[in-house]
Amino acid sequence: MAFANGDTPSRGTGGKVAPADFPPPVDSQGEFIKRELDDEDELIEVGVAIVGGGTAGLSCANRLLQLLADDPELTEELGEVPVAVVEKAKTCGAHNLSGAVMRPEPLERLFPDLKREDWRKEGFAFGEVDKEAVYLTPTSKRSIRIPPPPPFKNHGNEVISVSALARYQQRIAEEQGAYILTETAASQLIVEDGAVVGVRSGDKGRGKEGEELGNFEPGSDIKAKATVLAEGCWGHLTGPAIREFDLGRDREPQTWELGVKEVWKVEEPLDRVIHTIGPWPLSTSAKQGQVGGTWIYPMKDERTGDDLVSIGFVIDLEYADATTSCHDLLQTFKTHPLVKKILEGGERVAWGAKALPGGGYWSMPKLSMPGAVLTGDSGGMVDTVALKGVHHSINSGILAAEAIYKGLKEKSSDFSSYEDAIERSQTGKELYEVRNTRQPFSKGFFIGGPLVNLFIATKGKIPIRLPWHRQDEREMFIGNTKDKYPKPDGKYIFDKLSSVYISGNATRDDAPNHIRVQTDVPREVAETWAWMCPAGVYEIPDDAPEAGNVDVIVNYTNCVQCGAITAKGGRLTTPEGGDGPLYQNT
């Protein structure tokens, strides 16, 4: 938000403050782009460097290695390590989280010999959807079943865990010959002469103040003929790449949503996929700006026989009430009779949180730059009305691999054919069709809802472009959403810290802080962060003033790297490789 007269923003409760007025202390291009490769004898050279071992990055690795298996000449040219995947988590899958109901076609195309029964035996798939139900929840007690609107039709799709799928794809990639560097964060993008030529891995063994500890290991330059940014939602290197190569020109700003998920072991199997579209427990007023929904998916684990349920709440980070907390909204949702009858008597076995890009087609950056491409959530390829991105990330990984293979054959670092391939593919067509279906919700549930229905019914034929704006520019106020949240009992309703604990989060207490935020900010901004963060990272001291500026305490070792802080005025950078959650079945 600009203050045209040069005034400082008004401070304190009742004042108008937007997180964008307190930007994070970061020089993204200056800090995260390295302008020169180290000397040849100090660097690691690979053929293709893929940053991120989620479904997008690993699908790219799997497809590329299928193509290289039939091309010994190019494989030889790519050197000792034709394909490397750089993943910051302890293992691929440990930082991945999704609903997840997946459209099956791209995965079937990637592994044509693998049948859906095999997916289940491998432990990443939990059953084909044959029944579904969509509910309105007008109040905390009532639910009204409605015919599923087209985006919620899931018949024939598969319930999966992206965390388990990534572990499976990692194993296949290793068998195919990929070099997977887990516990390794890509901390800088290397750009020479206007082209991406690789990435630098982060240092390990630094102390709180950045000092070198006894076990210090410096990072290394990883030089590559092609680099794939598959960092997921809000990438640490994707952001500077978008700025450096002006990839956001003529596009709408990206927006974000945040999802919190729990997995429950239940006594009775659930027989259908359920979505609720509110309005309860959210407010319907445009002033509050709360837009969100829930899912409840059945997961039958064929290997253990367990009946599991995936349940989650997703909220658009456009909201204005600083006390909006996705974690606590999920706990509130669990008090609805519709949910209680599914979960009661069961046991929570997993928890996690993650952001996803929400802007859709108009917010997608240009997907290629000299020497590199953007895939999956890094390229903003999610349909947030249907809550579907897994099949797009797999598809984009496959198409990126094919474009890179073609480029490398021609000894070119121009991979722009990938952009056309995405546009012509299922991903391009689907995202184009729903390009205007999400924006009308900013007018509130009752005015926006019918417009959303109109855009869905006309299947993208109305030729307009609905804009987005930056979510950190939204003025925040301290409202009363917090009054709805139930008290944790440690059995059915959980607080944030016990949730972080079961995510397997492990970050050294003396690690350097990887979160960049200003710490002297108006109470509205501090409360926004404290309520929003699902991991309880931001704390306002008890003796802080009720109005005006407060000092924010940043408990960064709790961070589960969900990425949401970026939407509301902060910046997540890469922590030391290996830190963060250890998701198993999210």
Ligand SMILES: Cc1cc2nc3c(=O)[nH]c(=O)nc-3n(C[C@H](O)[C@H](O)[C@H](O)COP(=O)(O)OP(=O)(O)OC[C@H]3O[C@@H](n4cnc5c(N)ncnc54)[C@H](O)[C@@H]3O)c2cc1C
């Ligand atoms: C709450 C929620 C519910 C969803 N539900 C569904 C659903 O039901 N169905 C559906 O189809 N889609 C759903 N989606 C969307 C879908 O999950 C995503 O679109 C998809 O998983 C994105 O895959 P990706 O590989 O692009 O990114 P990610 O899965 O995020 O993978 C990125 C990987 O890169 C690593 N990484 C990032 N930066 C670096 C770095 N600098 N160095 C090293 N490693 C790095 C990360 O650790 C991570 O492993 C949901 C998303 C969320 C958040």
Ligand code: SF4
């Ligand atoms: S501090 Fe970490 S867990 Fe909390 S909102 Fe930011 S990225 Fe998410």
